[in-house]
Amino acid sequence: MxxxxxxxxxxxxxxxxxxxxxxxxxxxxxxxxxxxxxxxxxxxxxxxxxxxxxxxxxxxxxxxxxxxxxxxxxxxxxxxxxxxxxxxxxxxxxxxxxxxxxxxxxxxxxxxxxxxxxxxxxxxxxxxxxxxxxxxxxxxxxxxxxxxxxxxxxxxxxxxxxxxxxxxxxxxxxxxxxxxxxxxxxxxxxxxxxxxxxxxxxxxxxxxxxxxxxxxxxxxxxxxxxxxxxxxxxxxxxxxxxxxxxxxxxxxxxxxxxxxxxxxxxxxxxxxxxxxxxxxxxxxxxxxxxxxxHEGTALLGKALDLALAVRSGLAQIPGLRLWGPEVLGRPGYYDIDPTKIAVDVTGLGLTGFDAEKRLRELGVQVELSDFRHVLALITIGDTPETASRLVEAFRRLAHQGRVASGSPVAVRRMAHLLPRPEVACSPREAYFAPREWVEWRAAAGRVAAEWIAPYPPGIPLVSPGEVVTEAVIEAVCRFSEAGAHLRTFCPGHDPRRGLLVTAR
Ligand SMILES: Cc1ncc(COP(=O)(O)O)c(C=O)c1O
Structure with a gap:
């Protein structure tokens, strides 16, 4: 807080x-x-x-x-x-x-x-x-x-x-x-x-x-x-x-x-x-x-109360892990908006991507998922009923039992896959350069002319102007295997196959 x-x-x-x-x-x-x-x-x-x-x-x-x-x-x-x-x-x-x-x-x-x-x-x-x-x-x-x-x-x-x-x-x-x-x-x-x-x-x-x-x-x-x-x-x-x-x-x-x-x-x-x-x-x-x-403070106060209720409901479900204000103070984590609820589902043997799909089958849609988490938002539009419905969906998810969708260790290792970029030229230079599409196996060492990002959150794994390293290729491959929704700069391209690079 x-x-x-x-x-x-x-x-x-x-x-x-x-x-x-x-x-x-x-x-x-x-x-x-x-x-x-x-x-x-x-x-x-x-x-x-x-x-x-x-x-x-x-x-x-x-x-x-x-x-x-x-x-x-x-x-x-x-x-x-x-x-x-x-x-x-x-x-x-x-x-x-x-x-x-x-x-x-x-x-x-x-x-x-x-x-x-x-x-x-x-x-x-x-x-x-x-x-x-x-x-x-x-x-x-x-x-x-x-x-x-x-x-x-x-x-x-x-x-x-x-x-x-x-x-x-x-x-x-x-x-x-x-x-x-x-x-x-x-x-x-x-x-x-x-x-x-x-x-x-x-x-x-x-x-x-x-x-x-x-x-x-x-x-x-x-x-x-x-x-x-x-x-x-x-x-x-x-x-x-x-x-x-x-x-x-x-x-x-x-x-x-x-x-x-x-x-x-x-x-x-x-x-x-x-x-x-x-x-x-x-x-x-x-x-x-x-x-x-007129009523911002009151509405947000209610949303915050609901978010806290959801957090405590979820914390009681075996296999789920939540973090909140108690983690503050670590370098890089100074403050938190408690209405954004990231739930670590790896204790259920699931990736966040899997959990998002299962939750949808249970009738609820979350904001995003990653290798470890699903992220649910509680806002001024929520009510005690919608808050309970979310907790109930997670309870049912947990009752479906542990599912082996990847070793939690591997999932943990892959959880942070934003490669350190090697910038070869400005994004604009890469955008306007002559370019060609190459398959991933031929992409290492080339300079990206487009971005590829899991969406949401829309943070590029590789951006125009950056060198395509083995780490980038692995990241795209892991996200795609895990079922992340990848979007590219050019909607017609299939990011599972390759990407646009600047021409040699
Ligand atoms: C951090 C961040 N910045 C900017 C945007 C773009 O916002 P908008 O969708 O309102 O254009 C988004 C959208 O998801 C975002 O998550």
């Missing part, structure tokens, strides 16, 4: 009356209620043009899919002004200078942060276990990655977060680096010594860009880890859709301070964003902000 109390945390419903407003939701609804003749996009005209099965599924929501139009005379019926009003309220709530609504997820937020902070050939320091959106940002910008190795505690079997000393060493070795990119927290909810890292990066005058895809809820409850905004980061991207009440794909990007130019961020977003942002996604961001302002 949080060792540091977030100074910007709200433990009471917002006293800010402005947070009662829902400018985008209301002006969109007003347009619909005004019965205005629609001679503009989208082609379904609010529902009538939808295919019947889709119309049946969407119901009344289709009428609010109104592209670029609102009804609010006070702002000249201007969609952009309505979005800006809603974004300003988000900025106010999160305590930043500017917030931007994102309709292409945190992926576009990370791309925009990189595009605003670094350019071709600039060095940027980042952990190697960054989500592939960071790699896409490196390709877009042409920046050169300085990768930090990921701490990995064998006892826990999940990655940690690089320590301040790792960042200090990288900054000393790369005095010309232009920015530092952090993850807070990682997919497993592990957070690092964020405030210390931000401080030491700022002492060198560099901006701190944070992928807080998994932490949009942090500012709203004191039992959650320190939020990047409270730690003083300059640019922070939040997948509001992942852990709060927004629709899938809806994210927020926050900018504060003087190290990152908000106008550059706004311009970068123009590059990576559709000119037809889905209004339902934008409205959902307005509403999710409103929800957090």
């Amino acid at each position: 949080a060792m540091v109390i977030d100074p910007g945390v709200r433990t009471e419903p917002s006293q800010d009356e402005l947070q009662d407003q829902l400018p985008l939701l209301h002006s969109n609804r007003a347009y619909k209620m005004a019965g205005i003749g629609r001679y503009h996009t989208p082609g379904h005209k609010g529902g009538p043009g939808l295919p019947a099965p889709l119309a049946e599924m969407l119901g009344p929501a289709a009428a609010f899919d109104i592209c670029d139009e609102v009804e609010d005379r006070s702002i000249g019926n201007d969609w952009d002004a309505a979005v800006e009003k809603a974004e300003n309220l988000a900025a106010r709530l999160y305590g930043v200078d500017r917030s931007f609504f994102l309709v292409n997820g945190t992926t576009s937020g990370i791309q925009a942060l990189f595009l605003a902070a670094v350019g071709p050939e600039d060095e940027v320091i980042l952990p190697r276990d960054a989500h592939w959106s960071a790699v896409s940002a490196l390709i877009l910008t042409g920046a050169r990655p300085v990768y930090l190795p990921t701490p990995f505690d064998d006892m826990l079997g999940v990655p940690g977060i690089p320590e301040p000393s790792d960042y200090a060493a990288a900054l000393a070795a790369h005095p010309r680096a232009k920015a530092v990119f952090l993850i807070n927290p990682n997919y497993y909810g592990i957070a690092g010594r964020l405030a210390e890292i931000v401080k030491l990066v700022h002492e060198r005058g560099l901006p701190v860009l944070v992928d807080e895809a998994h932490g949009p809820h942090f500012p709203f409850h004191p039992a959650l880890p320190l939020s990047a905004v409270a730690a003083g980061a300059d640019g922070v991207a939040h997948s509001v859709h992942k852990l709060l009440g927004a629709l899938t794909q809806a994210s927020l990007l926050h900018v504060r301070g003087t190290r990152l130019d908000p106008e550059r961020v706004a311009a970068a977003l123009r590059l990576v964003t559709s000119t037809s942002p889905n209004p339902l996604l934008c409205i959902s961001l307005d509403a999710a902000r409103w929800q957090m302002a």
Whole structure:
């Protein structure tokens, strides 16, 4: 649990009356209620043009899919002004200078942060276990990655977060680096010594860009880890859709301070964003902000209580192993979000991949699996019933008895398979180089022109610009044998057979 109390945390419903407003939701609804003749996009005209099965599924929501139009005379019926009003309220709530609504997820937020902070050939320091959106940002910008190795505690079997000393060493070795990119927290909810890292990066005058895809809820409850905004980061991207009440794909990007130019961020977003942002996604961001302002602390308090109940229920099931706040203090594992519940199932003779499939047959779907764990999320959308259902599914899984799906020793050894990268060229150089597809047996020593990653979590086993080593080949092979869902850069490629490399 949080060792540091977030100074910007709200433990009471917002006293800010402005947070009662829902400018985008209301002006969109007003347009619909005004019965205005629609001679503009989208082609379904609010529902009538939808295919019947889709119309049946969407119901009344289709009428609010109104592209670029609102009804609010006070702002000249201007969609952009309505979005800006809603974004300003988000900025106010999160305590930043500017917030931007994102309709292409945190992926576009990370791309925009990189595009605003670094350019071709600039060095940027980042952990190697960054989500592939960071790699896409490196390709877009042409920046050169300085990768930090990921701490990995064998006892826990999940990655940690690089320590301040790792960042200090990288900054000393790369005095010309232009920015530092952090993850807070990682997919497993592990957070690092964020405030210390931000401080030491700022002492060198560099901006701190944070992928807080998994932490949009942090500012709203004191039992959650320190939020990047409270730690003083300059640019922070939040997948509001992942852990709060927004629709899938809806994210927020926050900018504060003087190290990152908000106008550059706004311009970068123009590059990576559709000119037809889905209004339902934008409205959902307005509403999710409103929800957090009014009842965020209470809702998160309930979610935390449910998560603790699930944790104690699971801890009583023989063969399952959980770790939680008691592991904090190990290097790389400074704080944890208890609502992310990683359950080690190797005591049942299962890999996490196997357990995920079996749990699905038992009627529940978890967020991700790895060699040792399945990861379940408890959020503000859960109830005592859904919490019990999860525990019950694990109980039934355990009752199915031990199954030999691989020796636990071998599983343990293979649990951490992120090879140390040998960087041959920048991701952008590899992307634009002439390239060819080769089978794995011919791949050793070649330079990857694509990434291959188990998804989720979307952390590449190999990234464009990296040398394909025997360790990479073994990692891909092990993940694929274990049944992990591997995704590549080129959706048509079968990662079990080979990959794209730069041509000789
Ligand atoms: C750590 C991390 N960063 C960024 C992303 C991208 O977020 P989005 O799906 O909102 O684009 C993800 C998605 O899984 C993620 O796990």
